[in-house]
Every structure is written in C-alpha cells, then in structure tokens.
Amino acid sequence: MGHGYILTEDDQPAADASLAEDILELQLLTAGDKTGPVDVGHAREHHNF
Amino acid sequence: MxxxxxxxxxxxxxxxxxxxxxxxxxxxxxxxxxxxxxxxxxxxxxxxxxxxxxxxxxxxxxxxxxxxxxxxxxxxxxxxxxxxxxxxxxxxxxxxxxxxxxxxxxxxxxxxxxxxxxxxxxxxxxxxxxxxxxxxxxxxxxxxFGSATDIDVYNPALLGRWALPVEAPEGTDEDLEMACLTWQAVLDADGTPDTETARALAAAFQHRHLRDYLFRDTITTHNGSFGDVLTGKFTGRPNWARVDRAEAIAFELMKVVPAGQRAPMLSLMGWLEWLKGHGSQADRYLKLAAEDVSGFRLAVLLRELINNGHIADVARNENMSYNRRLI
Incomplete structure (x- = not known):
C-alpha cells in the first residue's frame, strides 16, 4: 500500500524562494578552510609576453 | 593586435x-x-x-x-x-x-x-x-596602449542621497517574463535606461525569485541550470562585453533607489567580478551589499564561497575567461 501525502501550505516553496541561495548553501556544506579571495588572470598568446 | x-x-x-x-x-x-x-x-x-x-x-x-x-x-x-x-x-x-x-x-x-x-x-x-x-x-x-589598473564601476559619490523606494512585484509568471524581457532589452541596447525602466528593473531585483533569473540571464551561454550558472559552468565563452555592460547598468539601477535597496545590484556586480576571476573586487562589492541590507543572504553566501578560495569554473579556463584590455 502506498502512502498518501498531503502537500500543505507549509510544504510549498515561498513565492520569493531563492534557488540561488539554496544551491549556494548546499555548495558550502562541503567548503574547506577560509583562504580569502583568489584573483586569476590569463596572458593571451597575442600579448607576446 | x-x-x-x-x-x-x-x-x-x-x-x-x-x-x-x-x-x-x-x-x-x-x-x-x-x-x-x-x-x-x-x-x-x-x-x-x-x-x-x-x-x-x-x-x-x-x-x-x-x-x-x-x-x-x-x-x-x-x-x-x-x-x-x-x-x-x-x-x-x-x-x-x-x-x-x-x-x-x-x-x-x-x-x-x-x-x-x-x-x-x-x-x-x-x-x-x-x-x-x-x-x-x-x-x-x-x-x-590603454590598459588601466584599478578600474571600478562603483563610485558612491555618484549615487545621490535620496530616491523614492521601489516596490517589488508579486513575482507572478507575468512579472518574471516582463523582468527578463526588459533586462535583455536593456543589455542589448546602447546607453542607459530611462528612469521608469531603471526603477522597474530595480524593483524586479528586489524579488529574490525574479532576481535569480535576472542573474542567470545576464549570461547568454548557460544551460538553464542555476547551479551551473552560479558556479560559472557555461556552454561557451560568455559575452564579456555584455557582462561589463550588466555591471555598468547595475550601478545605474542603484542610482534610482535609496540605500537599503541596492544590495541585489551590488550582489550582481560582485558575482560578475568573481566570474571574471577578480575575487578581491567581488568580495568588496559583496561586502557592500551585506552592509546595504544587513546580512543580505545572497551576498553573505557568495562571500563565503569566494573566501573559501573558490574560483569560478569559467575563470580557470584560459579560452573562456575574461580578457582584461591589454595590447
């Protein structure tokens, strides 16, 4: 027998729920140590460095 | 060259x-x-x-x-x-x-x-x-040859001291469609949007759900997945000129709202800087966002990600990454 689930008002995502915030929170669950921000740049071949 | x-x-x-x-x-x-x-x-x-x-x-x-x-x-x-x-x-x-x-x-x-x-x-x-x-x-x-260091779109002296607050839309499907179409039109046009358009967009940015879509649609080479877009995984090299323009427009939108409503636009600027590989500048904008609206959740989370040393996928790839203007 399967169970019947009732979707209550509390179960529904808020109208202004943020998917981006939820995704970031999940991502941060496995975050490492704090290092500070990192800056990255790439020289291009045509720069002839 | x-x-x-x-x-x-x-x-x-x-x-x-x-x-x-x-x-x-x-x-x-x-x-x-x-x-x-x-x-x-x-x-x-x-x-x-x-x-x-x-x-x-x-x-x-x-x-x-x-x-x-x-x-x-x-x-x-x-x-x-x-x-x-x-x-x-x-x-x-x-x-x-x-x-x-x-x-x-x-x-x-x-x-x-x-x-x-x-x-x-x-x-x-x-x-x-x-x-x-x-x-x-x-x-x-x-x-x-025109390379300049320390370029900063954000200039608080240009923000003005007072503006009427905007009211966020309800977040209906129609609101979402309208916001995305307007954002696309503004990014594809030249010049700055008129005040009415700017305030409508700034209002849309106040709604978290609409804001997420506006963030995503700033990049045209996305696969639709918010997770991939947020971390900079794209299907092709982003149109970086459009990204630069989005940052400039975000600053224009900040001018038409009062302090306390600028955090979403500052967060967009911070996220875009991070995609470019500029973690320090990103961190600065996101800190300003979390000060404009105390503890602004999106900015706080992005800051945490960036301060954990994360580099956006697109910034790691020399063929996809942002080109600073050099010779």
Missing amino acids: TEKLTISGPADLIAIVPHLLGNRPKESFVVLTARRNTLGATLRMDAPAAAAPLDYAQMMTTYAANDEKATASYVILYTDETGGDGPFPYAEHVAALSIELATARMPVRQVLLVTSAHWGTYGTAERNPLDAIKDSQANATLTY
Whole structure:
C-alpha cells in the first residue's frame, strides 16, 4: 500500500524562494578552510609576453 | 593586435601583474606560470594568516596547475612583514611553494619580494626603488596602449542621497517574463535606461525569485541550470562585453533607489567580478551589499564561497575567461 501525502501550505516553496541561495548553501556544506579571495588572470598568446 | 610586449627583467614582470589582475596586490602571494618564453596564468592569494606552509603551497599549486601547458613559474611576494625571527618573511611558505611548484613540473625561475618601499630578489639584500616598476618598459607600453589598473564601476559619490523606494512585484509568471524581457532589452541596447525602466528593473531585483533569473540571464551561454550558472559552468565563452555592460547598468539601477535597496545590484556586480576571476573586487562589492541590507543572504553566501578560495569554473579556463584590455 502506498502512502498518501498531503502537500500543505507549509510544504510549498515561498513565492520569493531563492534557488540561488539554496544551491549556494548546499555548495558550502562541503567548503574547506577560509583562504580569502583568489584573483586569476590569463596572458593571451597575442600579448607576446 | 600585433604589438609586442617584451618582458626583459623582474621590474617588467612585477609591472604587468596589476594589468593582468586588475588590482595592485598587497600582503599577497602571486604565482605567474610560464611556458617557454611566454606567460600563462597569474594567480593571487592573500598572504597566509594561519595556514600551514604545506597546505598553503599545495592550494596555490593546485590553482596554478590549471595551466596545463606551464613548464615553469615565477613567485612574487608582496608584504611589509619583516620575517619575525627569520631573515625573510614567510620563508617556510616560500620554501614549501617552491617545492610544490617544482613537483608539479613548474619549477620556480625567480622569487621576488615587493614591499611598500622597495623591491628585490627574495632572499637577498637587493633593494630597488619602486619607481623602477612604474618606469619599466612593460608598464609604459601597457599604459600607452590603454590598459588601466584599478578600474571600478562603483563610485558612491555618484549615487545621490535620496530616491523614492521601489516596490517589488508579486513575482507572478507575468512579472518574471516582463523582468527578463526588459533586462535583455536593456543589455542589448546602447546607453542607459530611462528612469521608469531603471526603477522597474530595480524593483524586479528586489524579488529574490525574479532576481535569480535576472542573474542567470545576464549570461547568454548557460544551460538553464542555476547551479551551473552560479558556479560559472557555461556552454561557451560568455559575452564579456555584455557582462561589463550588466555591471555598468547595475550601478545605474542603484542610482534610482535609496540605500537599503541596492544590495541585489551590488550582489550582481560582485558575482560578475568573481566570474571574471577578480575575487578581491567581488568580495568588496559583496561586502557592500551585506552592509546595504544587513546580512543580505545572497551576498553573505557568495562571500563565503569566494573566501573559501573558490574560483569560478569559467575563470580557470584560459579560452573562456575574461580578457582584461591589454595590447
């Protein structure tokens, strides 16, 4: 027998729920140590460095 | 462009770093990867506060190893630390980094030390004036051809002191469609939007659900997945001119709302800077966002991600990443 689930008002995502915030929170669950921000740049071949 | 920029010495090498990164490092380690006679990637990390030398060196080397063609490297340490008990600052970190980079087949050709008073070869008594960097051939050439460092879209003096608050839409499907269409039209047009359009967009940015879509649709090469877009995984090279324009427009939208409603736009600017590889600038904008609206959730989370040393996927890839304007 399967169970019947009732979707209550509390179960529904808020109208202004943020998917981006939820995704970031999940991502941060496995975050490492704090290092500070990192800056990255790439020289291009045509720069002839 | 066919102009040739020749790096003929350490002063030239130090001079190009701000042009490549868009900021002048302070209390930082910088690694430049090299391939035969050309440079590859440039990486900047905060000088280690408490990180163990090996941990720090391995992390920096992992970032440098994104340049699969690198065959050598240069290390530049920017600091006013004097070295404590030892003769040179961060000596254990420099040693560990040299070993790790060599192990990763990027042996270090030279380590340089830059302080606020002088520069020289690390581990020696050499003291050269900073003017030698400013007056270097590389700096003169890059500046002549229009490269500018420390460019900042955000100028608080231009924001004005007062504006009527906007009211966020309800967030219906129609609101979402309208907001996305308007955002696209503004990004595709020239000039700045009129006040009515700017306020409508600024209002849409106040709604978290609509805001997420506006963030996503700033990038045209996305696969639809918010997770991929947020972390910079794209289906092709982003239209970086459009990204630059989005940042400029975000600042325009900030002008038409009062303090307390600017956080979403500052967050967009921070996220876009991070996609470009500019973690420091991103962190600065996101900090401002979290001050504009105390604890603004999106900005707080993005800051945490960035301060954990995450680099956007797109910024790691030399063929997809942002091109600073150089010769």
